[in-house]
Amino acid sequence: MIPAIAVRRLDKRFGATRILRGVDLMVEPHERHALIGPNGAGKSTLFNLIAGAARPSAGRIELYGADITRLAPAAICRRGLARSFQTTSFFAKLSVFDNLRCAAQIANRDRMRWWQRYTATREGDGHAEQVLEAVGLAERRDVIAGTLSYADQRALDLGLALASGAHTLLLDEPTAGMNRAEAARAVELIRTATAGRTLLMVEHDMDVVFGLADRISVLVQGEVIATGTPDAIRADPVVRAAYLGDIGDAAQGAAG
Structure with a gap:
């Protein structure tokens, strides 16, 4: 192998x-x-x-x-291959969903052509919605990312890596x-959200x-x-x- x-x-x-x-x-x-x-x-x-x-x-x-x-x-x-850092890295003034949407669109850009852009955008948005659920941030979809708790910011950071399409x-x-409680929740999130990767x-x-x-x-x-x-x-x-x-x-x- x-x-x-x-x-x-x-x-x-x-x-x-x-x-x-x-x-x-x-x-x-x-x-x-x-x-x-x-x-x-x-x-x-x-x-x-x-x-x-x-x-x-x-x-x-x-x-x-x-x-x-x-x-x-x-x-x-x-x-x-995608990397997350010790300090979170995202667009602090954008919503949680818009951050994931940006990462998803980057993942699709190699397949995009000008006449396919609308379709590619819909695909990217659908992927961002899936990642939103996977990292447990669906209820914070429209929250400005910079106002999230630290644990939720780390979840978003993981979501950005997933939304990029990284294997x-x-x-x-x-x-x-x-x-300790936050770390335990983060471990379960990583375990489930990265399954198959x-x-x-x-x-x-x-x-x-x-x-x-x-x-x-x-x-x-x-x-x-x-x-x-x-x-x-x-x-x-x-x-x-x-x-x-x-x-x-x-x-x-x-x-x-």
Whole structure:
């Protein structure tokens, strides 16, 4: 099976500082894959490289077998990969629906011709309505996006990625800044709304990671030191020594 995302021997240097050191990472189609590690491990740098926001010093990145290593972010998005950020990114003065409508129209633009524009707009609006329901914002359809609660803003951020038509999603700390109840609701939303899609996420909340991910990769000092199921990662002595420590015991207790 061709991996959804394949990162091969990826290096990134900033001057003399080597941030990523020959990273190999495989994310399978329709998998929910978490990337964890201490601050400064290189997680955000790796996300930037996969999304095209930066260029690697060496190595290769593939999306369903196609080389995207040197493509610009917009070109990667058109191939079906969308990214959400730690801070929400939307049109604050537009309604929730109009934000989703914009993302849906961008997804349809390659198929649009001037004589088909009305039909394409109707298709985009229909898709935006479906996403509105999927992310639980139907009752806030006409609310100005900038006035949403923080949790609803993150739901809208996820909706924008879905409305773009992406089959592969990069989620950067999707529950950051949420309380326990909000984080639990966000996990269920991600689980249901991204069904059938491939998900790679960076997340520091171990309850979220162990509760949502099918597999986990651990990045420490620019290197992937382990990849496996949540149970395998929780029990890995190398991972526990390098990163999890008592967190692993807490996650074990929460899961028990």
